[in-house]
Amino acid sequence: MPDTYVASGGEFNRDTNYITTRITADGRDGYPVEPGRYRLIVARACPWANRAIIVRRLLGLEGVLSIGFCGPTHDQRSWTFDLDPDGLDPVLKIPRLRDAYLKRYPDYPKGITVPAIVDVPTGEVVTNDFAQLTLDLSTEWTAHHRPGAPQLYPEPLRxxxxxxxxxxxxxxxxxxxxxxxxxxxxxxxxxxxxxxxxxxxxxxxxxxxxxxxxxxxxxxxxxxxxxxxxxxxxxxxxxxxxxxxxxxxxxxxxxxxxxxxxxxxxxxxxxxxxxxxxxxxxxxxxxxxxxxxxxxxxxxxxxxxxxxxGGRPFGDGTPPGPTAEGERVPAGHGAGAG
The missing domain is CATH 1.20.1050.10 (Glutathione S-transferase Yfyf (Class Pi); Chain A, domain 2)
Incomplete structure (x- = not known):
């Protein structure tokens, strides 16, 4: 979840200075789209991360962009992987998302936020720019979209x-x-x-x-x-x-x-x-x-x-299939739980 601050006048202000490196089809920032190379780190609790979870699922990117879930709470320093065995992300082998930020920026001075995409080979965070991240999933990862994936950011309507x-x-x-x-x-x-x-x-x-x-x-x-x-x-x-x-x-x-x-x-x-x-x-x-x-x-x-x-939810496309094994919302945590 992005950093927050309250100004002296009592008005809330959000820090919006994110890591703006992008993962693109042409790799112009040094991070080309590659199946299996990156890991999307999220927390189901966070509305900004929830967007990325939804878009990844709608586009059918589960097989090319793995996902790691932080727990719902965090301390002053970092989101943590307390839902995983031994408190370690099973792919990155780290207990705190902060470790991936410090791997790239040893003196990283800002808040540790989700969603973030981590480069698995180096263990370094690539981006936490939540607004651009989902747009890039729609526009830069098209070669890996599922058949029938919806157009979430169609050019005529951008x-x-x-x-x-x-x-x-x-x-x-x-x-x-x-x-x-x-x-x-x-x-x-x-x-x-x-x-x-x-x-x-x-x-x-x-x-x-x-x-x-x-x-x-x-x-x-x-x-x-x-x-x-x-x-x-x-x-x-x-x-x-x-x-x-x-x-x-x-x-x-x-x-x-x-x-x-x-x-x-x-x-x-x-x-x-x-x-x-x-x-x-x-x-x-x-x-x-x-x-x-x-x-x-x-x-x-x-x-x-x-x-x-009227309207057609997925346009000329189709709904996504069942949620991938290991990525389902736990029983009793969704609607109907009371």
């Missing part, structure tokens, strides 16, 4: 996808954090108004169309979904984003359920780890570290009726 995605990032993805980490009443009030203004805009946009841009799922939908999936479980209470719950916003609730019930979205969402992360790690917001039992998750599987708006 300008509109970028425009919509920018507003989603600044006002919604980041907006919930702006509320949750506000250091003053004035900063919180302003953040709250910005967030719900954006959610109202999205409700209006999605009232007459099934997806954000065009008539298929795109990168923009992936970026919005991971925040909506966490809204009632975390952001409504923990981050004080409480004008309404997602379940009380009819258009966005229908849209979120539509995506959740689409292969690649709900089957990558781990509500237990999501709640553990936010409520345990953010001790400044929740000093008791008590994790709430609710909300009821079975509602995610109720009918949404969004098919009436």
């Amino acid at each position: 300008a509109e996808i970028d425009e919509v995605s920018k507003r989603i990032y600044t006002e919604v993805n980041n907006g919930v954090y702006r509320c949750g980490f506000a250091g003053s009443q004035d900063a919180y009030d302003a953040a709250y108004d910005r967030l719900f203004t954006a959610l109202d805009w999205l409700s209006e946009r999605l009232s007459g169309q099934r997806y954000l841009v065009g008539d298929t799922i795109t990168e923009a939908d992936v970026r919005l979904f991971t925040t909506l999936a966490r809204f009632d479980a975390v952001y409504h209470g923990h981050f004080k984003c409480n004008r309404q719950k997602l379940t009380e916003l009819p258009v966005l609730w229908g849209y979120a359920r539509d995506l959740f019930q689409t292969p690649g979205f709900g089957d990558t969402t781990d509500f237990v780890q999501i709640k553990q992360h936010y409520y345990i790690v953010h001790t400044d917001v929740n000093p008791t570290q008590v994790v709430p039992k609710g909300p009821d998750l079975s509602v995610w599987l109720t009918p949404h009726g969004r098919e009436e708006l």
Whole structure:
């Protein structure tokens, strides 16, 4: 999860200075696309990492880009591999993601964030630029996409996808954090108004169309979904984003359920780890570290009726197959867990 800071005026600011090295088809940054060479390190709890998990699955890159899962909590220094035997990533053989950052940058001064891609032969981090990372999976790894992979970033729609995605990032993805980490009443009030203004805009946009841009799922939908999936479980209470719950916003609730019930979205969402992360790690917001039992998750599987708006989730492509062995959300961690 990216670094966070609170400015002196009480307003939350996010550090956005990431490692911008790219893995490309032509290898212009020194890291060419190669099957089996890289490992995507994620945490299911993190919305920014959840995007990468979804895109990798939709595009069918499981066989060429391996994945490593950090646990839902971390300390001041690093995400850790506490879900793995002996607390070591089975491929990189390291206990902390920080080790891969320091392998490339011995004096790395910034936060250790997920998602990150690591070069397996050298053990060095390549990039943690979460926004560019998923775009590159769509555009630079095309030779290795599965047959029927969707066009998540189609060229004719890129300008509109970028425009919509920018507003989603600044006002919604980041907006919930702006509320949750506000250091003053004035900063919180302003953040709250910005967030719900954006959610109202999205409700209006999605009232007459099934997806954000065009008539298929795109990168923009992936970026919005991971925040909506966490809204009632975390952001409504923990981050004080409480004008309404997602379940009380009819258009966005229908849209979120539509995506959740689409292969690649709900089957990558781990509500237990999501709640553990936010409520345990953010001790400044929740000093008791008590994790709430609710909300009821079975509602995610109720009918949404969004098919009436038309649209084709995967365009001319097909849904991804079953989740790969070893990558499934643990039993009881998804919808229906109560």
